Amino acid sequence: MxxxxxxxxxxxxxxxxxxxxxxxxxxxxxxxxxxxxxxxxxxxxxxxxxxxxxxxxxxxxxxxxxxLSLEGRLRPRYYVIKFLKENGLLDGDPSFFTAVKMTEKVFMEKLISPHKEAAPHLAQDYATACKGEVPTNFIFRWTRNRL
Structure with missing residues (x-):
């Protein structure tokens, strides 16, 4: 300062x-x-x-x-939470703030790994989004649900 x-x-x-x-x-x-x-x-x-x-x-x-990085953390984690919510895969309702403040390891353990079977492309799509690229499998319903 x-x-x-x-x-x-x-x-x-x-x-x-x-x-x-x-x-x-x-x-x-x-x-x-x-x-x-x-x-x-x-x-x-x-x-x-x-x-x-x-x-x-x-x-x-x-x-x-x-x-926090928009492309490296905010946007990718928003996409994961939105994907999980819209596909009925999210247990509880973590806030966006909670998700972006988690360490990478905790985020993976709590929000990616538990959904390996139901959403097999989630980890790869998250990694793709963290690189600033558009993931191919983040498919959302037409309704615009906000977190």
């Missing part, structure tokens, strides 16, 4: 306020977010708001989510 350009900090605070984030929120107390480029924050925010369906205040309360 000490090496961050003050103008950049002011711009990020203004951007956060436009999203409805109050100055005292956790988002502005998480310095890693301020180190991200405006474009990367915009891409992550748009994905989380429009595709995942999160509310701005939910993101503000969990600012670490904005520091």
């Amino acid at each position: 000490l090496s961050t350009n003050p103008e950049r900090v002011r711009a990020m605070v203004a951007c956060a306020e436009r999203l409805g984030v109050p100055r005292g929120s956790g988002m502005l107390r998480y310095p890693a977010v301020l180190g991200k480029s405006k474009e990367s924050l915009k891409c992550r925010s748009e994905f989380l708001l429009s595709e995942v369906g999160l509310e701005p205040m939910s993101i503000a309360h969990q600012p670490v989510i904005l520091s």
Whole structure:
């Protein structure tokens, strides 16, 4: 934070306020977010708001989510959870925040491995999505269910 350009900090605070984030929120107390480029924050925010369906205040309360890789973690894990839910394979209802905060090992153990028989391509599709590619077997119903 000490090496961050003050103008950049002011711009990020203004951007956060436009999203409805109050100055005292956790988002502005998480310095890693301020180190991200405006474009990367915009891409992550748009994905989380429009595709995942999160509310701005939910993101503000969990600012670490904005520091995670969109292509390497957020999008692939969203696809896995959505696939499992829409195909009736998910036991319980883990939140998106819980899923993205899990270590890779725990995520695989809890959400991929238990479904090897019912969804044999899930592990490969997840690995493909983590590389930023479009997996071929993530098939979703036409209804747009949000997490």
